Amino acid sequence: MPKYRYRGRTGAGQLREGTVDAPTLSDAADEVFDRGVTPIDVRPVSGAGGVRVDDLLRQLSERAVGLDDLITFTRQFRVLLRAGVPVVRALRGLGQNASSPRLGRTLGEVASGLESGQSLSQAMGHHPKVFPRLLLAMIRVGEESGQLEESLQRMAESLDQERTTRERIKAALRYPTFVLIAIVAALVVINVFVIPPFADLFAGMDAELPAVTGLLIGFSEGFVAYWQLVFGGAFLAGLGVRAYIATEDGRLRWDAIKLRIPGVGGIMRRALLARFARTFSMAVRSGVPLLQAMDSVAEATDNAYIARGIRQLRTGIERGEGLHQVAERSGLFTPLVLQMLAVGEETGQVADMMDQVAEFYEREVEEDLKKLSSYIEPFVIGFIGILVLILALGIFLPMWQMGSAAL
Incomplete structure (x- = not known):
């Protein structure tokens, strides 16, 4: 026990x-x-x-806490708090009625943590596999600002938007995914069943082969002889990359790379800026000290690269520099965000300006997600074209050369 x-x-x-x-x-x-x-x-x-x-068997058999479970929990938790139900009682009630057994058990443990003197964010922080970073950061902002209900409302809206985003991304990637699976299957069939007979034919003619043909034949022979190593190496490489991303340095590099992906990176950056602006506005409007708000807002972005840049703003602010000045020097923010920060500092309405930035970028992200498939299709079509060109040149070019010589 x-x-x-x-x-x-x-x-x-x-x-x-x-x-x-x-x-x-x-x-x-x-x-x-x-x-x-x-x-x-x-x-x-x-x-x-x-x-x-x-x-161990219970952990393996229980399904993970899904996005729908978290959305339901945040909305119901906010309603109970707004009705004046004590936090511990609300958590225990939600745990008993949760559709996910894992979430129900976790909420009971969070309630016990509160009874032992921990804060809500601390008690929930002991369960990182159930509660995402963003939720913990928003809970922390709500506790610091005294607006936990508003934080939960913002969190529910953010999770709902994330669900919509995931559904649209899945819909946009469905066609390219099927195409890539078909391409991989076709490459396996070509390397195992198509190229070897042609290789025997070309070897029997004792003709000088083009470089592309030699490359295809060499790749096919290597794949047939070492296909176990190929698939095993790909599997181990995937595990290694995943383990590296789980480290602090790996997550920082991966989060920076994601923002540079053509087409998709720009959408992700605008979504993160909208999240930053919305959370920063709530913290400022609630009277959270600026330096303390920076730490909470950095966690709420849920991107290690952006979070590091936001934390670095503290150094300039502690020296007495203006928020717009240090933000401009960081290179993280778009001209729109910088302009709104400058206007907000001059007028004393930073929170209002950040709300406008969040609304603008949220609308842009929504429109870009609708066009995501049109961004991806040219890359898929180009990739297919290159593969077809290589196969056509490698197989048919020597046949054309031999036919010309015979004529």
Whole structure:
């Protein structure tokens, strides 16, 4: 059974520390209460108790918390808070009625964390596989500004927009994906069944082959002989890239590369700027100190490259420079954002200007997503054309040469 380390105070105010054995974090907090101690902090002991087979099977069998589950949770949580329901009671009620067993169990553990003295963002931060970075950052902004309900409303709208974005991206990528799958299948068939007979034919004629033909024959022979290594190497390379992206440096580089992808990168940058403007506006309007708001807004962008640039703005602000000046020097923001920041500083209406920036970019992103398929199709058609040209030259060019020589 898992072990949990607790720290709390007795009714006389004395500090107590120790460990308890309990199936879940909620049960551990209840056990501490039964001992006459009000828990301040309860957390699992790393490496204690090992991994139970039933817990492992439960984690494998449970489906992951989806976007629809998070949208439902944020909307219902906001409604309950607006109705005056205490946070812990609201979380336990939502956990009991959650359609996802994993989310229901997690909400119960978050409620136990609140009872042990943690803040809502801290308690939810112990479950990064359930709650995304953006949600945690928005919860933190809401706690700091005292506008948790508005943060949840913004978060629900953001998640809803993300769902719409994913659906449109899937629809735009459906045709190119099918085409690429067909191309890969065709390449396998050509290398295994088509090119080898032609290679035997050309070898029997003892003719000098063009460079393109020799390249195709060499690639086909290598693929037939080492296809296990080819697929195994591709699989291992994919795992290696995924593991590197999971590191801090890898995520920073990958997030920077995503913003440079032709066509798609511009859409992602505008979406991130809209998210930055909306969150920054809410933080400023709520009276959060500027330096503190920078950290929260950086987390809310959910892009390591943009977040690093936003945090670097703090250095100039701490030296007394204006927000527009340090933003212009960073090179992260478009002329529209810089102009709105300058006007906002002059008029004292930074929040209003950022709201206008967010609305403008949100409309642009929505229009660009509708045209996403038209951005991708030229690249797919060009790629197919190049492959067909290489195959045609490699197979038919030597045949044309031999036919000309015979004539």
